[in-house]
Amino acid sequence: MSLLLYAITENSAEPVDGAGLEQRPLRALSEDQLVAIVSEHLPSASGQTEQQLLQYEQVIESLMSRHAILPARFGSRFENEAELRAMVRARREHLASAVARVRGAVEISLSASWRESASPAAPEARSGTAYMLDRVEQHQRASALALQLQSLDEIARASSYRLLVKPSVPVLVAYLVDRDRVEDFAAAVRTLDERLDGVELICTGPWPPYSFTDGAAS
Amino acid sequence: VSGTTLYASETVDASRARQVTLLDLLDRLLAGGVVVHGKIMLAAADIDLVEVDLSLLVAAVETAARR
Numbered sequence: 001m002s003l004l005l006y007a008i009t010e011n012s013a014e015p016v017d018g019a020g021l022e023q024r025p026l027r028a029l030s031e032d033q034l035v036a037i038v039s040e041h042l043p044s045a046s047g048q049t050e051q052q053l054l055q056y057e058q059v060i061e062s063l064m065s066r067h068a069i070l071p072a073r074f075g076s077r078f079e080n081e082a083e084l085r086a087m088v089r090a091r092r093e094h095l096a097s098a099v100a101r102v103r104g105a106v107e108i109s110l111s112a113s114w115r116e117s118a119s120p121a122a123p124e125a126r127s128g129t130a131y132m133l134d135r136v137e138q139h140q141r142a143s144a145l146a147l148q149l150q151s152l153d154e155i156a157r158a159s160s161y162r163l164l165v166k167p168s169v170p171v172l173v174a175y176l177v178d179r180d181r182v183e184d185f186a187a188a189v190r191t192l193d194e195r196l197d198g199v200e201l202i203c204t205g206p207w208p209p210y211s212f213t214d215g216a217a218s
Numbered sequence: 219v220s221g222t223t224l225y226a227s228e229t230v231d232a233s234r235a236r237q238v239t240l241l242d243l244l245d246r247l248l249a250g251g252v253v254v255h256g257k258i259m260l261a262a263a264d265i266d267l268v269e270v271d272l273s274l275l276v277a278a279v280e281t282a283a284r285r
């Protein structure tokens with residue numbers, strides 16, 4: 001049997017129970033003050049489906065309601081318990097600080113785009129230089145837009161900005177927000193939206209802290 | 219799934235807001251989370267994702283594949 005990893009959490013009195021994908025029971029593997037939450041599956045597990053993605057998210061959210069967790073990327077499998085324990089031991093310090101960082105917080109996403117989509121000229125009509133200049137201009141505009149969103153950072157514990165994930169989304173931000181401040185955050189987005197000109201905002205969440213598991217965001 | 223549209227500008231219609239919400243979820247599931255040394259099972263083959271921007275999904279899957 002291989003192990004499907006759902007999340008890393010910390011030792012606590014709260015038991016780990018419930019079911020994972022394919023109704024397999026969840027297990028808690030304690031290792032050096034951390035706990036890996038897994039379920040056992042046949043090594044040749046069937047292909048993944050949209051339904052399983054949603055089930056996985058539901059398992060993560062259920063765990064998050066009772067534990068401070070670092071969600072694992074969907075489909076993280078280990079051949080055996082020893083392999084998983086070795087990973088946790090090797091990254092213990094990093095994982096422990098990341099768990100502490102997300103305790104009591106959720107993730108919120110904000111996408112900011114231009115109200116009138118400024119699509120570039122057809123590629124065949126432009127030279128390489130024109131293309132590069134266009135990219136530079138897009139990046140400058142996206143950077144300027146990101147600066148206009150920075151007031152939201154004051155409500156968040158941390159934020160992670162991505163520019164030009166695709167041309168129609170110049171700025172995509174993940175925020176780590178205290179669980180009890182989600183409504184405050186949404187209200188602040190509304191207030192900001194009223195001040196911005198020519199920009200559309202879409203704010204979604206609350207999500208498990210998928211974007212704040214590596215300690216790299218600021 | 220508890221994640222939903224918390225706020226959208228007035229000019230954003232409901233279907234686009236739903237698409238963005240779904241994309242936000244997929245982006246996190248497939249390209250976020252703790253990256254471990256274990257194997258990643260990719261989730262592309264059997265997914266029937268209608269009305270979503272496949273370029274972002276493909277980018278997320280490619281990111282997962284590189285890990």
